[in-house]
Amino acid sequence: MTSGIQAWLGRGSFFDFGGCRIFYRREGRGEPLLLVHGYPFNSYDWHKIWGDLVSRRDVIAPDMLGMGFSDKPPRHRYSVFGHADMHEALLRELGIGEFDVLAHDLGVTVVQEMLARRMEGQALPRLRSVVFLNGGLFHEVYRPRLVQKLLCSPAGRVLGPITPDAAVRAALKEMFGPDTQLTRAEADELVAVLKHNGGKRVNHLVGRFVLDRKRHRDRFARPLERGFVPMRLIDGNLDPNSGAHLARRYRELVPDPDVVDLPTVGHWPQLEAPRATVGPALEFFDRQAS
Template sequence: MRPELTDWINRGTHFEHDGRRIFYIREGSGPPLLLIHGYPYNSFDWHRIWPDLTAHYDVIAPDMLGMGFSDKPIRHHYSIFEHADMHDALLAHLGIGKTKLLAHDLGVTVAQELLARRRERSDLPEIEKVVFLNGGLFYETYRPRLVQKLLSSPLGHVLGPLMNDTIVTAATREMFGPDTKPTDDEMKLLLEVLYHDHGRFTSHLVGRFTLERKTFRDRWVEPLENPAMPMRLINGPLDPNSGAHMAARYRELVPDPDIVFLDKIGHWPQLEDPAGVFNAAHAFLHAADSE
């Protein structure tokens, strides 16, 4: 394993959730901040923004089941609800009664479920503020790539294990801005995360979460249309999946929308423009402590 990933693992630990081992890393001091990573990689997606965040927050970043350095059961039905359960269980495990959220991609949908269930239950840890990065907030506006559609279809069981470095690299780089695409060395890190511990056989199963977005669209949009806490969207407008068009829909449906655009940035703002993401997120999250 490459040294950067070995170091990341050594700085983290595991807790057990529903009989599975879940990796998480917790560092820093200050108010709690839960990071919810995207698909198909893991908490290492946050490594470029990590030093700035941990200088100001008690940062908690788990790997979702089936991804990264958490368990990856091959015969398993992965779901947004299960991912949300895990994040709530981790907060309970750590004794955290309230937290702020920063979520990306798949993590955006998990965050929406966390918000939805807090409208139904008062016994869950309080979510004080939410920052969304690029993700499929609205099913009707999300534009999955062809490879995503194929992997989410019945063909995914055949195509998933056959995905090679060339296909994954091309699909990933397509999502970045023209001037911020990952280098060959950076892609090797991401690929090692993806393939770690049977990842080749679980990634397409985890990716079927996009189908849930259609079924539970109204449940997950309602907390945005009637927000119970402040929210900010930081958007990489050149993202073909959830870029400027997703921000436009956000502006239509969310009252008093708070949107920050990052120039020439695509789907992975925290990797493409870590300083821009930190500045926009911290200015928003820290304001809650000053009000």
């Protein structure tokens, strides 16, 4: 691992979730802010905006089961619902009763499930407001890449563990804007996170969350369509999965949509344009608090 990843791991903690060790970082002071990362990496996705966030908020950033520095059981049935359970358990473990959320990619669907549970009146820590980054908020306009489709298919059992590092880097290149590409060193860091503790063995299993999105589309979309909590979408428009076309659908279905478009950015706004991402996110949260 690089020194940056080692430092990130060294500053974190672990908690037990159903007999599995879950890694998380917590730092800062102020109102609680939960960061929900995407697939297939981990909380290190937030490292470029971490300093800005922790200067203003009490930030909690876990790694989901099967990713990053958390355990990766090979026979586990990974699902959006299980990921939501883990985040809720961590918040209860830390004694947090109310919180805001910044979510990306898979993380947006996890938060949609948490919102659906709150709509049903389940006793949870109270989710107050959300900033969504790029992710499949509405399944009908989500466009997974070929490699993701293959990993979700029966072939994923074979292809997942043997996916070459070069193929991961190529997939990343597709997802970033032409002017906001990762350096080779940055891409290698993410590949190292993916491979940590045998991550490629379970990557195809974790990636099946897209099937949950399809099966439970209406459940996940309902809180957004009803404007259940204050929400903002910060969208990298050049993302082939969930770019400008997703922002258009969001504007169609969400009442009084609050959208910040990033025209030259791809799928990872927090890595590609950290200043243009963290500024609107913190402004939104500050406005809700006031």
